[in-house]
Amino acid sequence: MIKCPLCGYEYNEDQIQSVCQGCPLHGKCSLVKCPNCGYEVPRQSRLLKALRMLRRKRDESE
Amino acid sequence: MTKLKLFRRQGTSQKTGETEFQESLVKIAIVGNPNVGKSVVFNRLTGRHAVISNYPGTTVDVSRGKANLDGRQVEIIDTPGMYSFLPLTEEERVARKIILEEEPEVVLHVVDAKNLERMLPLTIQLIEAGLPVVLELNMMDEAESNGLEIDITRLEHEIGIPVVATVAVTGRGMDTLWQTIASARPPRWQTPVQHGEVVEAALHRITGILRGNYNISNRSIGLFLLEEDREITEHVREKEEANFDSIREVVIQTRDAYSQPLSYVITLSHQQRVKDILGDVIASHDKVRQGFAEKLSRAMMHPLSGGLIFLFVTFVGLYLFVGVFGAGILVDFIEGTVFGQWINPWLTDISTRFIPWEIARDLLVGDYGIFTLGLTYAFAIVLPIVGTFSLVFAIIEDSGYLPRLAMLIDRLFKFIGLNGRAVIPIVLGFGCDTMATIVTRTQETKRERVITTLLLALAIPCSAQLGVIFGILSGSTAALFIWIGTLILVFLLVGSLAARVLPGERASFYMEVPPLRLPRISNVLSKTASRLEWYLVEVLPMFIIASVVLWLGELTGVFSYIISGLEPVVESIGVPGDAAVAFFYGFFRRDFGAAGLYDLHSAGILTGIPLVVSAVTITLFVPCIAQFLVMVRERGIRTALSIALFIFLFAFLVGYVLNWILTGLGVTI
Structure with missing residues (x-):
């Protein structure tokens, strides 16, 4: 779940697609748009995601 | 527009008996703001057996399920989130239609017990409409852990409807809620509020x-x-x-x-x-803590104290941190030492040795080369500024200051006669004007859309441009205040003129304001990293493309032709002709143009009054290519061209007048 920093609305990836339909990029960019107010935030960093996964795997193996 | 079917509700008049009402109970509508746990309540009541479908003629999902109430089967409807009974969004329209057309025998209003002040106005509206409302105070555990004690009996007495406290996720209070619904009485016509x-x-x-x-x-x-x-x-x-x-x-x-x-x-x-x-x-x-947070929250939205807080945030966050530290110390080191002394000389040396063709060398390390211009601007000038700016912006987002800033701007908008709904695209514009221009389509009338598009293209600098401008002006507080003052003046002047030239209805602006909180370091770092990654993935290629286009322009002579046309215009506002190149860069990206000015400033070519005048003019100057294309798409070619032409002339007019005033007054910067 993503929490919009502007209006506080909580939404998931599925809801983003519906609000991105009017955009020329059709949701293929690195931003996610709040379905409630339209505020955009960057998607979670892939690098951070990868680092977190690595850390989790390391913790599990230990 | 689909017509509403409004018929006299069966069995809800004062004459109807309680027994008749209970026997007729077949439908319960769950209503309330988004994120109050409506779906959890729905699942608890129906046992997760739901049919989800689009409401006819819309793309809004509505969940319906069945439940057994004292041996009778009832239908439960989970309506889309609504903030007010007076709808603004499609979701709210659908939620109201369900209540009005499907005539549920019980309207279960689910609210977040922590935020009663924001949520009870809808309860009051539902009671005022004479609907059979049962109020569910959900998330009671969170309210209690926040130190809130709610007198349920007193609340029931004050609003005259049944009130039940629950924690839907754990099931606490759900049996009582079920019994309350089963024994709900028909509504009494009430006048819960006097409107003056x-x-x-x-x-x-x-x-x-x-x-x-x-x-x-x-x-x-x-x-x-x-x-x-x-x-x-x-x-x-x-x-x-x-x-x-x-x-x-x-x-x-x-x-x-x-x-x-x-x-x-x-x-x-x-x-x-x-x-x-x-x-x-x-x-x-927890009155002391809540009292301070509440007072601070109100102060942030008050026109006077809110303005002072905004100036403080701007001064510390943007001027000192982004301007002095990011654009000063960091950029000086990365541009001057890392790129200026190490990377670029090394790349030039390698190119000279291994690439025999001058044209190819120019493409990589020439005046407009991919490395010496595009990547140097992207990594040495804009990246440190975007990085520090993203950090400040993440703190602002995580603290809850952003919605309060939106409310403050809304008051300013009302003052100049503009629609409050323009607040969201304007706030978004500080991130990226191109995307904000797409968001203007959420505004109701063409008038609102055109005014907001104009203001975005004219007076709202995007985050990257804002950072670079702060960097350029960080050496002089006077220069910074002249820049801010001029932009605010232009915004107010053009905004009020446009609002008068394009008359129409004004609409109100409602926004949920979440509580203030201390920013969490992990959130702030994660958001900053995400923004930097976005910058590198999406913006960096634009810098490279711009370098190639400039290189091509120079090669074909088109570039010199355009620059020589721009030079006299730039000189007319008291700025050295060399700055024409930076203005030309501004067509490609706003921050690219500002970075061009930064370069001239670092080389000592642009200082004093011409620096402030060029910073003001380039901020107002035409939208970048991406924004212009979106303007064409959203508003049509004629409106987009009219706006771009107006902005081009107006930006230089403002620059000319500012230069004339500052020079005439003998201001030293």
């Missing part, structure tokens, strides 16, 4: 005129008419026929008696009533 003498007199006159049968109270119909709700007005026009003109006359007279829209006046009285009720109902064990 003028509105009450108007309601009295309207309800006296109404002859049709409606399935909500005539008082509520009167309120919708005064608030000029399109669907209800259209329905009443058909139903009342000859009487409608008299009703319209009352609406116009009442509207003229107020300077604010009636929807705003009525909302205020709902909010005031809720405050009065809660004063006796809620006790807080």
Whole structure:
């Protein structure tokens, strides 16, 4: 779940697609748009995601 | 527009007996704001057996399920999130349609017990409409851990409907809720709030005129008419026929008696009533902490203190951190030492040795080379500034200051006669004007869309440009304040002129304001990293493309032709002709143009008054290519070209006047 920093609305990836339909990029960019107010935030960093996964795997193996 | 079917509700008049009402119970509608746990309540009541479908004619999902209530099967409807009974969004329209057309025998209003002040106005509206409301205070555990003590009996007494406290996720209070629904009584027509003498007199006159049968109270119909709700007005026009003109006359007279829209006046009285009720109902064990957060929150939205707080945030966050540290210390090191002394000389040396063709060398390390211009600007000038800016912006987002800033800007908008709904695209514009221009389509009228598009293209610098401008002006506080003052003046002047030239209806702006909180370091770092990654993935290629286009332009001579055309225009505002190149860069990306000025400033070519004048002009100067293309797509080629031409001329006019004033006054910067 993503929490919009502007209006506080909580939404998931599925809801983003519906609000991105009017955009020329059709949701293929690195931003996610709040379905409630339209505020955009960057998607979670892939690098951070990868680092977190690595850390989790390391913790599990230990 | 789909017509509303408003019929007299069966079994809800005062004469109807309790037994008849309970036997007729077949439908329960769950309503409430988004994120209050409606779906959890729905799952608890139906056991997760739901059919989800689009509401006819819309893309809005509605969940329906069945439940057993004392041996009777009832239908439970999970309606889309609504903030107010006066709808602004499609979701709210659908939620209201369900209540009005499907006539549920119980309207279960689920609220977040921590945020009663924000949520009870909808309860008041539902009661005022004469609907059979049961109020569920959900998330009671969180309210209690926040130190809130809610007197349920007193609240029931104050609003005259059943109130149940629950924690839907754990099931606490759900049995009591079920019993309350099963024994719910038909609604009593109530007047839970007084709207002031003028509105009450108007309601009295309207309800006296109404002859049709409606399935909500005539008082509520009167309120919708005064608030000029399109669907209800259209329905009443058909139903009342000859009487409608008299009703319209009352609406116009009442509207003229107020300077604010009636929807705003009525909302205020709902909010005031809720405050009065809660004063006796809620006790807080954490008054000192809550009191400070609440006071700070209000101060942030007050025109005077909010303005001072905004200046403080701008000074510390943007000027000192982004400007002095990011654009000063960091950029000096990365541009001057890392790129200036190490990377670029090394790349030039390698190119000279291994690439025999001058054209190819120029493409990589020439004046407009991919490495020496595109990547140097991207990594050495813009990246450190975007990085520090993203960090500050993440703190602002995580603290909850952003929605308060939106409310503050809304007040400024009302002052100059603009629509409050333009707040969201304007706030977004500080991130990226191109995307903000797409968001203007959420505004209701063409007038609003055109004004907001114009203001975004003219007076709202995007985050990257803002950072670079702060960097350029960080050496002089006077220069920074002249830049800010001029932009605010231009925004107010163009905004109010445009609002007068393009007259039309003003709409109110409502926004949920979440509580203030201390930013969490992990959130701030994660958001900053995400923004930097976005910058590198999406913006960096633009810098490279711009370098290639400039290289091509130089190769073909087109570039020199355009620059020589721009030079006299730039010189006319007292800025050295060399800056024409930076203005040309501005066509590609706003921050690219600002980075060009930064380069000239670092080389000592651009200082003093010309520096401020060029910073102001390039901020106002034409939108970047991406923004212009979106403007064409959203507003049409004619409007987009008119806006771009107006901005081009206006930006240089402002630069000319500013230069004339500053030079005439003998200002030293």
